[in-house]
Amino acid sequence: QVQLVESGGGLVQAGGSLRLSCVASGRTFSAYVVGWFRQAPGKEREFVGSIRWSDGISYYGDSVKGRFTISRDNAKNTVYLQMNSLKPEDTAVYYCAARQWVGGVITTMTSYAYWGQGTQVTVSS
Numbered sequence: 001q002v003q004l005v006e007s008g009g010g011l012v013q014a015g016g017s018l019r020l021s022c023v024a025s026g027r028t029f030s031a032y033v034v035g036w037f038r039q040a041p042g043k044e045r046e047f048v049g050s051i052r053w054s055d056g057i058s059y060y061g062d063s064v065k066g067r068f069t070i071s072r073d074n075a076k077n078t079v080y081l082q083m084n085s086l087k088p089e090d091t092a093v094y095y096c097a098a099r100q101w102v103g104g105v106i107t108t109m110t111s112y113a114y115w116g117q118g119t120q121v122t123v124s125s
Helices: none
Strands: 003-007 011-014 017-026 032-040 047-050 058-060 066-073 076-084 092-100 118-125
Touching: 003 047, 017 032, 017 092, 017 118, 032 066, 032 076, 047 066, 047 076, 058 066, 076 092
Parallel strands: 011 118
Antiparallel strands: 003 017, 017 076, 032 047, 032 092, 047 058, 066 076, 092 118
């Protein structure tokens, strides 16, 4: 059974930084891709970025490109989302998700089979 557990959310001022963690368990993830999504109140869940576990290649949505970085630690089975230069519009519940990689970049939430419980990020102005 795949389990994903996020942590690291909190309250931060605009311009600040946070690092979210997603600990994965239940199987070997070398053939998986892990995505980060976020959902603000009243809005649809939005793709933030993803990383291929096998080689660490990452991809980002336009709204976070240049500010957010995704990385992974194989020894800890953990994927990180480093968020810099945070803006109030980054306020949302952040989720990590996983699926087997079948090629290309997968940005649609319905394509991901496994989800964490989410962690709240609030950016004050």
